[in-house]
Each structure stands twice: as C-alpha cells, then as structure tokens.
Amino acid sequence: MMLKDNITIVLTDSGLGGISVCAGIELKLRANPCYKEVNLIFFNSHAEKGSGYNLMPSMERKAEVFDSALEVMERKFSPDIILIACNTLSVVYPLTQFSKKTQTKVLGIIDFGTEIISAELARKPKAKALILGTKTTIGSNVHIDELVSKGVERERLYGKAMPDLESEIQYSPHSSKVKQMIRNYLGEAFKEIDYRGEFIFTALCCTHYGYSREVFEMSLSGLADGKYLILNPNDSMINSVVSDCGEKNYQASRIKVEVVSRAVLDEEERKSISDIIRENAPLTADALVNYINDKDLFYFRKET
Known part of the structure; x- marks a missing residue:
C-alpha cells in the first residue's frame, strides 16, 4: 500500500463502532497527508434490525452472512485493504469462504x-x-x-x-x-x-x-x-494506516468518505455518533448523517 498515491480503504463493522476508526483515519491523514487521494468506505455488515450477529444461533450462520457482505465489499469497491473494525466480525472472519480465496489484504482488529x-x-x-x-x-x-x-x-x-x-x-x-x-x-x-x-x-x-x-x-x-x-x-488500527505509507508527504490528501448500509440506520443513532466525531472528522460525520441505505447491498436470508 505504501507505494501507491491513491488508495481505497473499506472499513466494516456489524454496527457503528467502526465509524470511530474511520473518523480516526480521516483525522490522521489530514494531519499527515501521505496519500494523494483516499477513498474511505464504511460498509455496515449488519443486514437488518433484529438480526445482529450476536443474536445469530451459530458461528456458521454468522460466517454465512458476513461472507455475503465481504464478497460485495471486494466486488463493488475494489479496495486496497479491508479493515475489520469489529471484534465480533474479526472472530467470524476466518470461518468465511472469502478468507480462504481473497487476494485483498484484510486486517482484523x-x-x-x-x-x-x-x-x-x-x-x-x-x-x-x-x-x-x-x-x-x-x-x-x-x-x-x-x-x-x-x-x-x-x-x-x-x-x-x-x-x-x-x-x-x-x-x-x-x-x-x-x-x-x-x-x-x-x-x-x-x-x-x-x-x-x-x-x-x-x-x-x-x-x-x-x-x-x-x-x-x-x-x-x-x-x-x-x-x-x-x-x-x-487507536492501533488507525495508526497502522499512516505508518504503512512510508515517507511520502503531500500538501494535503483529497479524502472522500462514504457510509453504506443494508440496514436502516436510526436517525438518533446517526446524530449521536456524528456529534461526537464531527469536530475531528467532519467528512465522516457528514457521510454518516447522509448515509446510503441500500436494502439490496448484500444477500441476506432472514431465518424463520
């Protein structure tokens, strides 16, 4: 990654905790502009309300759902790296089929x-x-x-x-x-x-x-x-992004942030989190408030 001028980073979580990592990366790259252009995509792997990973009956089921989300991350965004900014999904990741075949660099928290x-x-x-x-x-x-x-x-x-x-x-x-x-x-x-x-x-x-x-x-x-x-x-995951880009330095990094989610994100939750991060990461805060809701983002079969 350190040899590239332009990078795309996908961050994923089963909720909005990983938004703090996205916000931290935005802050670090504005202070240390070691990439010319940076695309940050926060991909919420929570399929829909009431179907969280911690409520699923087995690790196999969790892996099945996360696998579907990972396939779309890679196909839709062609990332240079996927950061699993979620401990729960980092536990699940080695059980996915994606983990056995992908050529994309994936780091779990x-x-x-x-x-x-x-x-x-x-x-x-x-x-x-x-x-x-x-x-x-x-x-x-x-x-x-x-x-x-x-x-x-x-x-x-x-x-x-x-x-x-x-x-x-x-x-x-x-x-x-x-x-x-x-x-x-x-x-x-x-x-x-x-x-x-x-x-x-x-x-x-x-x-x-x-x-x-x-x-x-x-x-x-x-x-x-x-x-x-x-x-x-x-904090360690955030710092790894900057430490991985070597000695390069630009006057400023052009940073674009996007938040996508299959699940509907509650307006109060988005406001609560965006208010916390806005001072240090305005682009991430705005992206969260104006997130893209796509009910067909990845395949999910609700269990009956």
Whole structure:
C-alpha cells in the first residue's frame, strides 16, 4: 500500500463502532497527508434490525452472512485493504469462504488488540489484563488464546462479556442506562477476578466502547483506585494506516468518505455518533448523517 498515491480503504463493522476508526483515519491523514487521494468506505455488515450477529444461533450462520457482505465489499469497491473494525466480525472472519480465496489484504482488529495487551503486560510483569467485549468475542476466547500463544501467563488474563452494551452505546454513549450497565458489568468483573489491588490493563475489545471511554474511566477509577490503564485497539488500527505509507508527504490528501448500509440506520443513532466525531472528522460525520441505505447491498436470508 505504501507505494501507491491513491488508495481505497473499506472499513466494516456489524454496527457503528467502526465509524470511530474511520473518523480516526480521516483525522490522521489530514494531519499527515501521505496519500494523494483516499477513498474511505464504511460498509455496515449488519443486514437488518433484529438480526445482529450476536443474536445469530451459530458461528456458521454468522460466517454465512458476513461472507455475503465481504464478497460485495471486494466486488463493488475494489479496495486496497479491508479493515475489520469489529471484534465480533474479526472472530467470524476466518470461518468465511472469502478468507480462504481473497487476494485483498484484510486486517482484523483482534490482532491489534492482542499486540497492545501483550506489550503492556510485558512492561508491567505483575499486572493483569481485563478484556471487555461482546458475547461472541469473549465466548470465542480468541484474545486469551492468542496472548497465551505469545507467552503471556493464563492466570494474568480475564475476559468479561458485556451483553447488549454496544447497542445502548450506539443509541446514546453517555446515557444513564449505559453508565449503569458499565458500572454493573465492571463491578461483576472485579468480583470474578478476585481483584486485590494489582495494576490492571482494561482492553476495550468492542469498537463501540471507545465512545463511552469517560464512563469506563469513572467506574474504573473507583474500582481499581487509579491502578489501571484503558487500552483501545481502535487507536492501533488507525495508526497502522499512516505508518504503512512510508515517507511520502503531500500538501494535503483529497479524502472522500462514504457510509453504506443494508440496514436502516436510526436517525438518533446517526446524530449521536456524528456529534461526537464531527469536530475531528467532519467528512465522516457528514457521510454518516447522509448515509446510503441500500436494502439490496448484500444477500441476506432472514431465518424463520
């Protein structure tokens, strides 16, 4: 990618958490214009309301639906790279047929997460890591398995599923309900790990969670008495795009942002997220507000 002047990046998620990655890339490339032209396409792989991936009955079904979306991403947009800005879909991706045949570079956010968790645990040998995510992400155990394979001791690693939190954050990241859910889930997690004052790295392994970072901070400050650090893999994925383009530099990058979705995106959700990102990423904010809704974007058979 670093040899090209013009690039097309498709980012995908099963909701709007990955919009934060798109916004971050826009911000980075405006500050560091290392490509002449950049097309950013955010492709929502959520097929329709009430049919989210975490509600699907099996990994096979999740892979079937995501496979259909991936085929369209490649065929319709011819991307130089696909960024799976979603931990749930990063878990599903290796099970898709697309993953076995594509020539397009595909990066999942889980690898960025395990890299930063591993690096921070190496820096503090007595610290522990709390990995937060959806039911699919935590149930897969993929972060813990990868970290153990990197040499991290299993007893230093804990996972905590936070069911439905991503949906509530998408609707209103700082609502009283979100604050209560985060407080309750973190309280449960600290009891489950029998927390005794160790430094704890808290990894936000759902791309939605960063929108509510301040809420996590408030709860963690009381539970961990200041002995914590929040890790957000979104930041590492964002930085990888700029670090991959070498020494090139233009006066400015011409950036185009597009948001496409098969599912209807609620107006309040779009406003809530666009208001958060607008100051730093106006193009992404505008693209989200004025998104393209295409009910035929990719094939989806609703189960009865």
